[in-house]
Amino acid sequence: MTYxxxxxLSTKGFCDVHNITDEVQDIVSKSGIKEGIVCVSxxxxxxxxxxxxxxxxxxQDFCELMENLIPHNKPTRHGNTWGDDxxxxxxxxxxxxxxxxxxxxxxxxxxxxxxxIVFCDFDNRERTRKIYVKVxxxxxx
Amino acid sequence: MTYxxxxxLSTKGFCDVHNITDEVQDIVSKSGIKEGIVCVSxxxxxxxxxxxxxxxxxxQDFCELMENLIPHNKPTRHGNTWGDDxxxxxxxxxxxxxxxxxxxxxxxxxxxxxxxIVFCDFDNRERTRKIYVKVxxxxxx
Amino acid sequence: MTYxxxxxLSTKGFCDVHNITDEVQDIVSKSGIKEGIVCVSxxxxxxxxxxxxxxxxxxQDFCELMENLIPHNKPTRHGNTWGDDxxxxxxxxxxxxxxxxxxxxxxxxxxxxxxxIVFCDFDNRERTRKIYVKVxxxxxx
Numbered sequence: 001m002t003y004x005x006x007x008x009l010s011t012k013g014f015c016d017v018h019n020i021t022d023e024v025q026d027i028v029s030k031s032g033i034k035e036g037i038v039c040v041s042x043x044x045x046x047x048x049x050x051x052x053x054x055x056x057x058x059x060q061d062f063c064e065l066m067e068n069l070i071p072h073n074k075p076t077r078h079g080n081t082w083g084d085d086x087x088x089x090x091x092x093x094x095x096x097x098x099x100x101x102x103x104x105x106x107x108x109x110x111x112x113x114x115x116x117i118v119f120c121d122f123d124n125r126e127r128t129r130k131i132y133v134k135v136x137x138x139x140x141x
Numbered sequence: 142m143t144y145x146x147x148x149x150l151s152t153k154g155f156c157d158v159h160n161i162t163d164e165v166q167d168i169v170s171k172s173g174i175k176e177g178i179v180c181v182s183x184x185x186x187x188x189x190x191x192x193x194x195x196x197x198x199x200x201q202d203f204c205e206l207m208e209n210l211i212p213h214n215k216p217t218r219h220g221n222t223w224g225d226d227x228x229x230x231x232x233x234x235x236x237x238x239x240x241x242x243x244x245x246x247x248x249x250x251x252x253x254x255x256x257x258i259v260f261c262d263f264d265n266r267e268r269t270r271k272i273y274v275k276v277x278x279x280x281x282x
Numbered sequence: 283m284t285y286x287x288x289x290x291l292s293t294k295g296f297c298d299v300h301n302i303t304d305e306v307q308d309i310v311s312k313s314g315i316k317e318g319i320v321c322v323s324x325x326x327x328x329x330x331x332x333x334x335x336x337x338x339x340x341x342q343d344f345c346e347l348m349e350n351l352i353p354h355n356k357p358t359r360h361g362n363t364w365g366d367d368x369x370x371x372x373x374x375x376x377x378x379x380x381x382x383x384x385x386x387x388x389x390x391x392x393x394x395x396x397x398x399i400v401f402c403d404f405d406n407r408e409r410t411r412k413i414y415v416k417v418x419x420x421x422x423x
Contacts, residue, residue: 002176002278004246035284037321037383037418039178039242045194045256052376053327057359058369065352065373070206077198087199091206094193094237096376098256101178101242101321101383103416105286110414115327115380132251134244136178136277136418137284143317143419145387180319180383186335186397211347218339228340232347235334235378239397242319242383273392275385277319277418 001138003031007131011121013089014072015063019054020131021116024102025109027133034107036137041099043130046089046123048096054116066092066122089122096120104137142279144172148272152262154230155213156204160195161272162257166250168274175248177278182240184271187230187264189237195257207233207263230263237261245278283420285313289413293403295371296354297345301336302413303398306384307391309415316389318419323381325412328371328405330378336398348374348404371404378402386419 005027009018020040028038040049052062069092076087100117103110111117119131146168150159161181169179181190193203210233217228241258244251252258260272287309291300302322310320322331334344351374358369382399385392393399401413 004176004244035286035416037178037319037416039244041242041244041251043251043253043256045192045253050376051327051380053360053372055360055363057363058372061358061360061369061373062376065377069210069351076202078194078196078202081198087202090194090199091202094191094203094259095206097238097241097379098192099241099243100379100381101323102381103286103321103323103414105414105416110323110325110416112325112327115325118376132244132246134176134178134246134251145317145385178319180385182383182385182392184392184394184397186333186394210351217343219335219337219343222339228343231335231340232343235332235344235400236347238379238382239333240382240384273385273387275317275319275387275392 002136004134009129011127011129013121013123013125015066016121017059018119019116020119024117024133028104028135031135032139033135033137034139036104036135037101038104039101039134040117041132046086046093047098048093048120049098049100050096050118051115052118053114086124089124092122143277145275150270152268152270154262154264154266156207157262158200159260160257161260165258165274169245169276172276173280174276174278175280177245177276178242179245180242180275181258182273187227187234188239189234189261190239190241191237191259192256193259194255227265230265233263284418286416291411293409293411295403295405295407297348298403299341300401301398302401306399306415310386310417313417314421315417315419316421318386318417319383320386321383321416322399323414328368328375329380330375330402331380331382332378332400333397334400335396368406371406374404
């Protein structure tokens with residue numbers, strides 16, 4: 001069987017990192033699915049989904065890494081052409097990926113204590129975002 | 142239920158980026174599966190699957206990013222040992238990943254308007270590539 | 283139907299890369315599932331799952347790439363705050379990702395000859411690791 005729901009977020013952009021683990025777990029719980037896979041996917045081309053120990057220092061380290069690998073002020077052909085100056089956001093998104101899948105066991109996400117599912121908004125402005133969560137599996141324990 | 146099919150591509154290598162969104166959607170449509178997950182996976186160790194707004198400027202920006210992070214002319218132990226000079230292709234593949242999964246809802250891939258599924262050939266020569274698409278889910282709306 | 287099992291590994295840290303393809307295939311075989319998706323996911327926030335041609339030169343190239351992109355001796359806020367000096371391990375994990383999914387066809391992982399599923403321990407010490415493997419699909423050929 002399958003189940004799905006959405007998470008909505010208001011984001012500030014410029015590497016705005018949100019811990020969405022509880023929201024994903026809530027959807028898994030509501031699904032009634034005990035054993036399966038959950039696919040967490042964000043609609044958009046300037047966003048990322050990954051895992052991170054969600055504590056403010058590491059979040060800042062992560063954003064600094066993104067800045068080192070893909071500086072926000074380095075000109076891109078995309079930014080120059082379309083005038084929206086967010087080429088860097090698209091590149092960070094392609095590098096990190098916009099979806100990730102995790103096992104569900106006994107009705108719980110299989111994650112470590114310090115391992116949170118995070119949504120990253122890499123865009124250069126405020127946005128409202130939708131994260132689509134799809135659970136596939138079975139109800140038996 | 143499950144359904145699968147393959148996409149075949151002739152590629153030029155050296156960061157040859159193809160938009161495969163329509164082909165993946167076609168397979169999802171043929172599957173008859175309305176709710177589920179689709180796993181898009183490329184056979185090979187010098188390839189990548191990610192999402193990108195597929196427009197030529199951004200594709201060039203993406204290839205320039207790959208060149209900055211993993212230059213094609215920086216010697217690698219792998220290239221030196223095997224003489225095929227494509228160590229950089231393998232490294233780009235390991236960084237981007239060779240598979241990605243996306244939700245299917247109402248028989249449609251859940252993606253943004255500017256978010257395309259792209260296949261990247263990072264190898265240093267022409268290839269024929271197979272992308273394997275597997276849909277898992279159910280037929281009910 | 284679904285099936286799951288765990289792989290346990292003793293690791294040395296500092297970019298310790300293990301080929302887990304055979305172990306994942308064994309679990310797929312034991313599952314009896316012929317067509318579906320397998321999700322390979324590691325519990326932890328200083329680990330990575332990706333694919334790589336598993337040969338020692340390329341493994342060294344990959345670890346050198348990680349060192350170039352995210353040096354182990356560059357101070358991080360996380361390391362400075364918590365005193366465990368493994369901020370770089372967390373960042374590598376967020377970049378590579380802790381899970382990956384692959385198609386299963388005819389009871390076999392769909393992978394290339396030179397494409398292995400690898401587990402990377404990026405932490406700065408020895409660990410015992412659990413990799414969770416979940417197969418979702420059906421038994422019919």
